[in-house]
Amino acid sequence: MISYIKELISYRELLIALTKREIKIRYKQTTLGSAWAVLQPFSLMLIFSLVFGVFLGLESQGLPYPVFYYSALLTWLFFSTSMSFGSHSVINNSNLVAKVYFPRETLPLASLGAAVLDLMVASIIFVLMMAYYNIPLSFNLIYLIPIIFILILFTLSVVLFTSALVVIWRDLKFVVPLVVQIWMFASPIIYPVNKVPENLQFFYMLNPMAVVIENFRRVTLFAKEPVFSQILTAAVISVILFFISYYFFKIKEKSFADII
Amino acid sequence: MNLQMPIVFGDVYKSYSIRRLKYKRLAEDVGQIFQRLVTRKKRTLQSEKFFALNGISFKVKKGESLGIIGKNGAGKTTILKLISKVTYPDSGEITVNGKIGAFIELGAGLHPELSGRENIFLYGAILGMTKKEIDEKFESIVKFSGLRKFLDTPIKRYSSGMYARLGFSVVSFMDPDILLIDEVLAVGDKNFQQKCLTKMHNFSKSDKTLIFISHNLDAVKKICDKVLVIEKGKIVFEGSTDLAIKTYLDLFPKSR
Numbered sequence: 001m002i003s004y005i006k007e008l009i010s011y012r013e014l015l016i017a018l019t020k021r022e023i024k025i026r027y028k029q030t031t032l033g034s035a036w037a038v039l040q041p042f043s044l045m046l047i048f049s050l051v052f053g054v055f056l057g058l059e060s061q062g063l064p065y066p067v068f069y070y071s072a073l074l075t076w077l078f079f080s081t082s083m084s085f086g087s088h089s090v091i092n093n094s095n096l097v098a099k100v101y102f103p104r105e106t107l108p109l110a111s112l113g114a115a116v117l118d119l120m121v122a123s124i125i126f127v128l129m130m131a132y133y134n135i136p137l138s139f140n141l142i143y144l145i146p147i148i149f150i151l152i153l154f155t156l157s158v159v160l161f162t163s164a165l166v167v168i169w170r171d172l173k174f175v176v177p178l179v180v181q182i183w184m185f186a187s188p189i190i191y192p193v194n195k196v197p198e199n200l201q202f203f204y205m206l207n208p209m210a211v212v213i214e215n216f217r218r219v220t221l222f223a224k225e226p227v228f229s230q231i232l233t234a235a236v237i238s239v240i241l242f243f244i245s246y247y248f249f250k251i252k253e254k255s256f257a258d259i260i
Numbered sequence: 261m262n263l264q265m266p267i268v269f270g271d272v273y274k275s276y277s278i279r280r281l282k283y284k285r286l287a288e289d290v291g292q293i294f295q296r297l298v299t300r301k302k303r304t305l306q307s308e309k310f311f312a313l314n315g316i317s318f319k320v321k322k323g324e325s326l327g328i329i330g331k332n333g334a335g336k337t338t339i340l341k342l343i344s345k346v347t348y349p350d351s352g353e354i355t356v357n358g359k360i361g362a363f364i365e366l367g368a369g370l371h372p373e374l375s376g377r378e379n380i381f382l383y384g385a386i387l388g389m390t391k392k393e394i395d396e397k398f399e400s401i402v403k404f405s406g407l408r409k410f411l412d413t414p415i416k417r418y419s420s421g422m423y424a425r426l427g428f429s430v431v432s433f434m435d436p437d438i439l440l441i442d443e444v445l446a447v448g449d450k451n452f453q454q455k456c457l458t459k460m461h462n463f464s465k466s467d468k469t470l471i472f473i474s475h476n477l478d479a480v481k482k483i484c485d486k487v488l489v490i491e492k493g494k495i496v497f498e499g500s501t502d503l504a505i506k507t508y509l510d511l512f513p514k515s516r
Contacts, residue, residue: 011388013390014385014386014388017381017386017391018382018385020382021371021374021378021382024373024374025371025373025374028373095365095368096368096369096386097346098368099341099362099364099365099368100344100346100364100368100369100386100387101344101345101346101360102386102388169286169289171287172286254348255348257341257346258347
């Protein structure tokens with residue numbers, strides 16, 4: 001494992017170059033360019049507020065619907081775009097993988113890197129929204145660091161798995177978006193977490209995305225501390241999953257050029 | 261002095277599956293697993309294998325320029341892919357000592373949506389060059405490629421000759437210990453071909469190691485000091501360039 005990471009570090013220049021490429025080509029020849037990074041969560045936020053808020057009158061923990069939904073969509077869209085771009089990152093570069101040697105994990109990592117940039121751009125709108133709704137800030141915002149860390153590490157772990165699996169079984173190309181859809185309903189995006197039955201809460205919170213979204217809201221919108229037991233559980237799950245999926249990826253990597 | 265051989269192949273076998281040259285189908289795999297569970301037999305469907313390399317052994321000394329010739333599908337490119345660790349052998353030993361520069365296929369690593377300038381940096385990074393290195397060599401790369409006018413054009417608008425020129429220019433300015441070149445002279449005009457040949461010739465004169473695959477026998481004659489002739493995954497001749505070319509030409513049935 002250490003040798004994998006050492007090699008990856010020696011290829012850091014490539015990782016930077018691939019991330020830049022990812023960012024450049026993602027919005028190339030689109031008129032609105034990187035504004036899409038904002039338009040995606042923003043338009044979804046509008047629709048969610050209208051349908052689930054105004055039409056259905058769902059509960060939003062006393063928060064204005066726009067911030068309630070946007071806060072969740074911010075982290076969720078990081079996960080879902082990373083999944084859709086990252087899972088295909090290896091097969092989309094089949095030409096490169098079949099011809100040139102380099103550590104293959106740079107490809108999913110570059111997709112994630114581009115998604116991090118999108119997340120930062122979309123966060124600017126979130127800050128403006130918080131100011132508009134007069135949401136008080138607190139020192140608890142410091143806990144965003146572990147929350148975002150878990151978000152990125154967990155997403156990376158899942159993407160390493162799916163990107164390798166999609167090479168082996170192309171069928172999974174269609175399974176991944178479906179799983180992401182289902183996953184969205186298993187996370188507190190549309191509804192607040194207190195709507196989940198008490199006896200299911202424990203299992204519900206084993207999903208690191210639920211932990212990330214819920215605690216992101218607590219920290220930013222309620223100026224509260226995160227639930228430390230949840231953060232710890234999610235961190236442990238993410239770290240273990242990362243080692244397993246990275247190892248899996250490196251084992252499967254050797255056959256990529258032959259089957260891609 | 262470093263007496264290690266840059267490249268050693270010891271009885272290398274490499275096969276590809278014929279039945280599923282492409283990816284697997286999920287249903288097929290799940291089906292097989294069930295079948296195995298029920299019948300308690302080992303793998304019922306043995307996939308047919310095609311041996312691209314059938315027990316290849318050779319050594320390349322430091323400073324040597326090795327040519328590899330053979331018919332299409334003889335296994336030439338597979339050898340280069342094994343050296344550069346793109347793929348791995350079924351069995352046998354492969355030792356490689358030194359930094360590798362590989363130009364295996366035209367356009368691999370170039371991205372059509374990006375400009376020529378962006379591609380020089382991207383391709384350089386893929387070949388393992390640092391940003392600083394590319395910055396320093398950028399001017400020479402552009403000059404060599406002769407594409408200055410089109411530097412800011414997305415390369416999807418380039419012709420295939422321009423593609424090759426851009427790709428080869430970057431490769432030729434990296435500074436590897438071992439350079440692998442696979443059939444690059446097929447495109448590019450006379451003028452550029454000549455430039456490439458000169459470049460490779462200079463490289464082969466240095467104490468660096470070169471492996472050169474080509475169907476252009478004149479180029480092989482000019483550049484290589486030793487040639488392998490490959491036929492059906494086996495080495496049928498190893499030795500001087502002239503004799504190798506004769507052996508190679510004898511592989512083809514005399515027409516008329």
